[in-house]
Amino acid sequence: MALGEVVAQLVAVRGAIQTAMGLLADAGSEATEALGKAETALQGAAHELAEEGLSLWRRGETEGGFTLQKLAAADDALADYLEVLSPGSGTKSTAIAKPTGEELLKRRRSSSRTRNSVRSFIEKADQVDDAVKNITPSRKILEISHPDLPTPPPYVITETGTRGPVMRAPDTPKADYAQGAMSVVILTTVAVVTSVKAKDIATRVHDRWRNQ
Amino acid sequence: MAIDDVRDGIRDAQDSAQAAIAALEGATKEIEQVRPALMEALTGATHPKAATVEVDLGQAVEACTEMVQMFRDGSAKLDEYLTVT
Numbered sequence: 518m519a520l521g522e523v524v525a526q527l528v529a530v531r532g533a534i535q536t537a538m539g540l541l542a543d544a545g546s547e548a549t550e551a552l553g554k555a556e557t558a559l560q561g562a563a564h565e566l567a568e569e570g571l572s573l574w575r576r577g578e579t580e581g582g583f584t585l586q587k588l589a590a591a592d593d594a595l596a597d598y599l600e601v602l603s604p605g606s607g608t609k610s611t612a613i614a615k616p617t618g619e620e621l622l623k624r625r626r627s628s629s630r631t632r633n634s635v636r637s638f639i640e641k642a643d644q645v646d647d648a649v650k651n652i653t654p655s656r657k658i659l660e661i662s663h664p665d666l667p668t669p670p671p672y673v674i675t676e677t678g679t680r681g682p683v684m685r686a687p688d689t690p691k692a693d694y695a696q697g698a699m700s701v702v703i704l705t706t707v708a709v710v711t712s713v714k715a716k717d718i719a720t721r722v723h724d725r726w727r728n729q
Numbered sequence: 730m731a732i733d734d735v736r737d738g739i740r741d742a743q744d745s746a747q748a749a750i751a752a753l754e755g756a757t758k759e760i761e762q763v764r765p766a767l768m769e770a771l772t773g774a775t776h777p778k779a780a781t782v783e784v785d786l787g788q789a790v791e792a793c794t795e796m797v798q799m800f801r802d803g804s805a806k807l808d809e810y811l812t813v814t
Contacts, residue, residue, distance in 0.1 A: 518769065526770040533763040534786070537756035541793070544752035548800065551745035555807065558738025560730065566813065570806030574746060577799035584792040588760075591785035598778040 524603045527595055534592045538585060545581040552578060732814065739807050746800045753800075757793045760786055 552574050559567045599607030730738075764786065771779045 518772075523770045526766045530763045530767045530770070533759045537759040537789075540752045540756035540759065544749040544756065544796070547745045547749035547752060551742045551749060551800075554738055554742035554745060558730070558735050558742065562735070562810075562814075564810055564814065566806050566810035570803045570810060573799045573803035573806065577749075577796045577803065580792055580796045580799070584789050584796065587785045587789035587792065591782045591789065594778040594781045594785065598774070598776055598782070601776055601778070 520602065524599060524606055527599055527602075528606065531592055531595050531599075534588055534595070538588045538592070541581060541585050541588065545578065545585075548574065548578040548581065735814075736811055739811060743804045743807060746804050750797050750800050753793050753797050757790055757797075760790050760793075 552571065555571055555574065559571065596607035601607075767783065767786070771783065774780075
């Protein structure tokens with residue numbers, strides 16, 4: 518999977534986590550309300566079944582805090598990882614507040630917009646692939662004019678952990694200087710076209726994400 | 730408090746608990762929907778932050794499921810209480 522696709526998918530996952538956090542906060546608020554109403558209604562009733570029911574609801578309410586912490590931790594970790602993959606793409610949310618009904622609806626719409634952005638991002642990534650493929654005709658011309666031109670090895674895109682994709686050619690066979698120079702020109706062209714396009718797309722997607 | 734008031738109060742509380750369950754199920758669904766994409770995106774990732782994400786999300790989903798069960802069981806106990814009183 519290309520780095521751009523990984524970043525886009527992780528950004529979409531963060532969107533879902535944040536929506537879930539909003540829903541969880543809402544659930545916590547409803548649970549508190551349920552407990553308050555039940556405790557008022559059951560005031561003075563020292564019945565075992567009533568106590569068991571209330572006790573279960575209290576445990577559920579307490580569990581909400583733990584769950585919210587786990588989601589916040591996952592979101593933070595993803596933000597950190599995104600910063601490593603693509604600096605600037607892992608902006609952290611500073612506070613988690615209980616959303617109103619309107620805010621939740623807005624988040625739903627925003628979540629839908631995120632999915633559209635991701636889809637658009639993947640389409641752009643496909644365009645990069647097409648751009649790389651378009652280099653093939655140029656190579657055909659070179660093959661006609663230079664019949665001895667060696668076949669370039671397949672490209673491998675790897676993640677280094679701190680930088681973007683690195684184009685690496687495994688075990689290139691040794692050629693003479695003229696052929697070697699020609700291969701270097703082709704490889705450099707592919708690397709430059711890909712990295713410039715990828716950076717441009719990542720910047721645009723990131724800007725679009727921040728503007729939503 | 731009259732028994733009818735107690736009954737109404739508990740029914741009202743159960744409605745709120747049901748709303749909490751719906752919100753929790755929504756939260757679980759949000760996470761479950763993106764988990765395959767997350768697994769795919771993190772395949773081969775060796776960064777320590779990447780490793781913790783799946784664990785945290787898994788625990789969150791598990792906790793949500795437990796909470797839903799607790800609210801359902803609590804409502805059932807209150808139903809039983811209303812039956813016997």
